[in-house]
Amino acid sequence: MSKxxxxxxxxxxxxxxxxxKCGRPMxxxxxxxxxxxxxxxxxxxxxxxxKRSIIDKIWNFFSSVKVGVGIIIAVLATxxxxxxxxxxxYVPVNQxxxxxxxxxxxxxxxxxxxxxxxxxxxxxxxxWWFKILIGMLGTSIIIASVDRVIPLYKSLKKQRTKRHAxxxxxxxxxxxxxxxxxxxxxxxxxxxxxxxxxxxxxxxGAILAEKxxxxxxxxxxxxxxxxxxxxxxxxxGIPGFYVDQTMWIREGELRSIPGAPDYYLENKDFxxxxxxxxxxxxxxGEAIDRVGTIVKSYQTDVxxxxxxxxxxxxxxxxxxxxxxxxxxxxxxxxxxxxxFQMDYRLAELKSMTMQLIEKKTGKSFGQFxxxxxxxxxxxxxxxxxxxxxIGYYADYxxxxxxxxxxxxPIPNNPAFIxxxxxxxxxxxxxxxVAIRQTLETEENAYxxxxxxxxxxxxxxxxxxxxxxxxxxxxGGLIFMIGVIQGSYWNHRRIWIQKGEGExxxxxxxxxxxxxxxxxxxxxxxxxxxxxxYEDRLDNESSSEEEEGEK
Amino acid sequence: MGLASLSANLLLVSFIAYLVxxxxxxxxxxxxxxxxxxxxxxxxxxxxxxxxxxxxxxLGYFITRWMASGHAPLSNMFEFTTAFGMMLVGAFILLFFLxxxxxxxxxxxxxxVIIIGYASMFPREITPxxxxxxxxxxxxxxxxxxxxESILAISAVAGLIYLLKHVDMxxxxxxxxxxxxxMFTIVLVLGFVLSSTxxxxxxxEAHFTYIDKNEAPAKITYHYPPLFGMHEYEAxxxxxxxxxxxxxxxxxxxxxxxxxxxxxxxxILYLIxxxxxxxxxxxxxxxxxxxxxxxxxxxxxxxxxxxGFPVFTLGALIFAMIWAHEAxxxxxxxxxxxxxxxxxxxxxxxxxxxxxxxxxxxxKSAWLxxxxxxxxxxxxxxxxxxxxxxxxxA
Ligand code: HEM
Numbered sequence: 001m002s003k004x005x006x007x008x009x010x011x012x013x014x015x016x017x018x019x020x021k022c023g024r025p026m027x028x029x030x031x032x033x034x035x036x037x038x039x040x041x042x043x044x045x046x047x048x049x050x051k052r053s054i055i056d057k058i059w060n061f062f063s064s065v066k067v068g069v070g071i072i073i074a075v076l077a078t079x080x081x082x083x084x085x086x087x088x089x090y091v092p093v094n095q096x097x098x099x100x101x102x103x104x105x106x107x108x109x110x111x112x113x114x115x116x117x118x119x120x121x122x123x124x125x126x127x128w129w130f131k132i133l134i135g136m137l138g139t140s141i142i143i144a145s146v147d148r149v150i151p152l153y154k155s156l157k158k159q160r161t162k163r164h165a166x167x168x169x170x171x172x173x174x175x176x177x178x179x180x181x182x183x184x185x186x187x188x189x190x191x192x193x194x195x196x197x198x199x200x201x202x203x204x205g206a207i208l209a210e211k212x213x214x215x216x217x218x219x220x221x222x223x224x225x226x227x228x229x230x231x232x233x234x235x236x237g238i239p240g241f242y243v244d245q246t247m248w249i250r251e252g253e254l255r256s257i258p259g260a261p262d263y264y265l266e267n268k269d270f271x272x273x274x275x276x277x278x279x280x281x282x283x284x285g286e287a288i289d290r291v292g293t294i295v296k297s298y299q300t301d302v303x304x305x306x307x308x309x310x311x312x313x314x315x316x317x318x319x320x321x322x323x324x325x326x327x328x329x330x331x332x333x334x335x336x337x338x339x340f341q342m343d344y345r346l347a348e349l350k351s352m353t354m355q356l357i358e359k360k361t362g363k364s365f366g367q368f369x370x371x372x373x374x375x376x377x378x379x380x381x382x383x384x385x386x387x388x389x390i391g392y393y394a395d396y397x398x399x400x401x402x403x404x405x406x407x408x409p410i411p412n413n414p415a416f417i418x419x420x421x422x423x424x425x426x427x428x429x430x431x432x433v434a435i436r437q438t439l440e441t442e443e444n445a446y447x448x449x450x451x452x453x454x455x456x457x458x459x460x461x462x463x464x465x466x467x468x469x470x471x472x473x474x475g476g477l478i479f480m481i482g483v484i485q486g487s488y489w490n491h492r493r494i495w496i497q498k499g500e501g502e503x504x505x506x507x508x509x510x511x512x513x514x515x516x517x518x519x520x521x522x523x524x525x526x527x528x529x530x531x532x533y534e535d536r537l538d539n540e541s542s543s544e545e546e547e548g549e550k
Numbered sequence: 551m552g553l554a555s556l557s558a559n560l561l562l563v564s565f566i567a568y569l570v571x572x573x574x575x576x577x578x579x580x581x582x583x584x585x586x587x588x589x590x591x592x593x594x595x596x597x598x599x600x601x602x603x604x605x606x607x608x609l610g611y612f613i614t615r616w617m618a619s620g621h622a623p624l625s626n627m628f629e630f631t632t633a634f635g636m637m638l639v640g641a642f643i644l645l646f647f648l649x650x651x652x653x654x655x656x657x658x659x660x661x662x663v664i665i666i667g668y669a670s671m672f673p674r675e676i677t678p679x680x681x682x683x684x685x686x687x688x689x690x691x692x693x694x695x696x697x698x699e700s701i702l703a704i705s706a707v708a709g710l711i712y713l714l715k716h717v718d719m720x721x722x723x724x725x726x727x728x729x730x731x732x733m734f735t736i737v738l739v740l741g742f743v744l745s746s747t748x749x750x751x752x753x754x755e756a757h758f759t760y761i762d763k764n765e766a767p768a769k770i771t772y773h774y775p776p777l778f779g780m781h782e783y784e785a786x787x788x789x790x791x792x793x794x795x796x797x798x799x800x801x802x803x804x805x806x807x808x809x810x811x812x813x814x815x816x817x818i819l820y821l822i823x824x825x826x827x828x829x830x831x832x833x834x835x836x837x838x839x840x841x842x843x844x845x846x847x848x849x850x851x852x853x854x855x856x857x858g859f860p861v862f863t864l865g866a867l868i869f870a871m872i873w874a875h876e877a878x879x880x881x882x883x884x885x886x887x888x889x890x891x892x893x894x895x896x897x898x899x900x901x902x903x904x905x906x907x908x909x910x911x912x913x914k915s916a917w918l919x920x921x922x923x924x925x926x927x928x929x930x931x932x933x934x935x936x937x938x939x940x941x942x943x944a
Contacts, residue, residue, distance in 0.1 A: 039907070065904075072899055329681070329876050483860040487856040487860055488860075513853060515649065515849050537845065
């Protein structure tokens with residue numbers, strides 16, 4: 001495309017609105033307007049210039065702030081829908097069973113709940129369309145930034161100190177008038193502006209005072225931070241970057257850590273503490289009276305082991321790494337992994353002790369103990385009697401098709417089938433025993449009776465490894481630098497130059513915070529006897545000031 | 551005097567100081583002809599001095615309560631909301647010194663007073679911390695977030711002044727309707743405070759058992775005469791009112807009862823005010839806004855978003871993520887409270903972009919600031935009370 005030549009002799013890129021050097025309006029529209037749009041210095045932006053090919057169209061779509069805001073609002077509005085009812089993750093039913101999930105939403109929320117489930121809102125933050133929205137947000141941020149930052153950078157770099165009068169006249173803050181001695185006013189203004197830490201340049205009876213240009217890059221820096229953050233989120237889809245596992249570990253148990261190969265964890269003790277009455281009475285008494293007991297802490301004392309370097313595959317030759325008390329807010333950290341205290345269950349059944357008796361006489365053949373995690377098959381008792389455990393159902397849930405079934409491998413409701421072999425009944429008698437229930441196919445002479453049960457606590461832990469955290473943190477940091485840079489400083493420019501004879505022209509621009517700009521300008525005006533200026537967007541304060549002066 | 555009661559008394563002092571300071575700012579606005587002439591008005595100076603005294607005693611409340619309980623007083627509805635009121639005054643003081651405009655105080659302080667009044671309706675005793683909250687991040691994250699939110703809220707105050715000045719209250723219009731709706735909402739909050747205090751003074755209590763949404767038996771206490779009953783409720787207090795209707799398990803009928811009582815009280819209060827003054831509330835306040843400089847209010851509205859947005863991002867998103875990672879093993883879990891923080895953040899991002907690029911200034915920008923405040927309050931109140939998640943306090 002051809003260049004546009006300005007009267008001042010500068011060649012501007014096609015699409016320029018205000019000459020990069022002297023600021024003369026280049027388009028008909030700019031020539032007609034009273035106050036020109038200074039947002040990107042009237043520079044040539046791709047999206048405003050090329051509108052033909054399909055690529056141009058896509059580019060222009062994403063670079064539009066209108067579209068960008070539209071996407072932001074779309075993300076915002078859909079996110080809100082997801083908080084209407086709890087998300088799948090927070091629903092206390094089996095996560096892999098669509099039927100149970102549906103039933104949950106239906107039971108609690110009726111027809112709307114069913115609809116919520118059917119439309120996929122119950123897990124909407126993982127839905128394809130939500131991810132596409134986020135992707136569009138990222139694309140829009142990238143394209144909109146590139147479209148603007150380059151032309152903005154170029155035109156700020158090329159700007160000339162002396163501007164054309166037609167540029168000055170079209171600024172929001174503008175004033176012209178005679179001054180006693182234009183030359184000395186200019187010199188004084190220069191001195192004052194320098195004192196106020198402005199960067200002052202002069203050229204042929206003209207001053208350009210500029211401050212905080214770096215703040216103009218704030219939005220682009222913060223957008224970069226956002227993109228890095230989104231990129232980090234994207235990475236967690238890649239295997240190895242992200243581990244998220246849970247494990248239940250019982251007191252006394254040593255288990256390999258899921259997601260962390262070669263590492264083993266032993267649960268030495270689980271401790272639950274509630275706020276005691278003594279400390280309660282002092283300050284918390286009232287609260288505890290109102291809501292009942294409050295948990296103070298829960299903690300798992302663990303030992304971490306690692307498989308020895310040179311050990312054979314499959315062997316469990318372990319090396320002790322460290323002991324650590326895991327509590328909420330203080331995860332165990334090792335080798336990029338974090339293990340968090342998440343949950344607990346108290347008093348899970350560990351083992352049950354039974355005895356074999358003769359029903360008629362009540363005579364006991366002795367006791368035996370069944371380890372509920374690893375039940376043995378055969379228990380030898382006194383006087384040549386023995387009990388064979390021929391069926392075990394850890395979490396007994398009734399009989400289906402003539403067979404007892406277990407809901408889970410966790411011993412919440414253990415049930416057994418025993419074969420009782422005694423000298424009198426060498427062929428054995430079968431008996432089904434569950435908690436508070438004994439079933440026999442035919443009347444038996446002997447019975448296995450419950451004596452006692454032992455319990456222990458189990459601790460619920462979460463294992464995480466997240467290599468993307470540092471990327472996310474970096475993104476967050478850059479974002480913060482960018483917003484602070486763009487929000488807590490503002491780019492200010494003041495132009496002062498000689499017009500005809502002793503006439504002085506002043507104009508000023510800032511990207512935000514006009515109030516402070518005017519304060520600066522007033523200080524210079526006082527000191528250097530500059531002509532009055534007006535803020536064309538604030539008629540009130542100009543008239544108020546006049547009132548004040550009267 | 552123990553620390554805890556010292557703390558309560560300090561809060562009372564600040565409450566009164568804010569009320570008195572409001573009167574002085576009112577005097578400053580009334581006595582001046584225009585923005586330019588009142589900036590250095592004597593009444594305004596007295597007003598800001600009293601405000602600062604109130605703020606210092608408010609800080610005193612915060613620190614002594616912290617010392618008494620051993621943890622940052624930010625762990626329940628009362629503490630959190632009171633802190634929000636405190637920071638709101640702090641944010642006002644900051645902007646007052648930037649712009650020296652008493653009208654801002656005239657509107658910001660009553661809002662802070664209402665917020666503290668609202669907070670005081672919740673259980674005020676000191677609660678011990680559950681394990682998830684036992685972290686230095688509780689203080690860091692919540693304090694930063696509250697500061698951010700309160701600076702953002704100042705933008706709504708400036709917006710409200712702008713709207714009161716510019717919306718024509720003599721002719722029916724959409725803007726007039728919504729402005730009056732904002733006033734009505736404020737009166738509803740007063741209705742809550744009024745009805746809650748009344749029943750508290752009367753010592754009303756009614757106990758119930760019910761079946762919760764996980765089909766487990768549970769107990770609950772009403773402090774209002776129960777209009778609605780919990781799921782499969784059974785009354786435990788003889789002589790208490792019989793609820794009108796039983797609610798399904800997902801609706802907390804006790805909170806619904808409180809809500810309906812507050813709305814009814816608030817509406818009656820509103821109607822009384824309308825009968826006395828025979829004018830919309832917004833037009834009653836209009837004269838106090840008339841002298842504010844529009845351009846200045848518009849600028850304060852924008853500037854406070856600019857100042858508050860980075861602070862909010864740091865507190866409500868970045869610190870929140872770091873802590874969530876320590877406490878719950880994931881930095882983000884789409885918990886309702888988190889989502890609403892994100893929504894707030896996105897909303898203000900949209901605000902900044904509209905303002906910057908589409909030139910949404912004046913009334914449009916003022917409305918956006920008011921909506922932003924509504925979202926913040928929604929997250930503070932409604933999400934805690936209605937959509938309870940991991941963060942539910944009260
Ligand atoms: C959540 C997402 C976003 C955040 C948090 C964000 C943040 C910001 C912030 C803080 C500013 C500075 C505003 C001011 O100083 O008043 C800004 C400016 C800007 N943003 Fe975004 N932004 C986001 C998304 C987008 C999107 C999707 C677009 C696409 C159109 C976009 C385009 C722009 C533009 C054009 C500017 C002005 C740049 C300038 O004046 O030099 N932003 N953004």
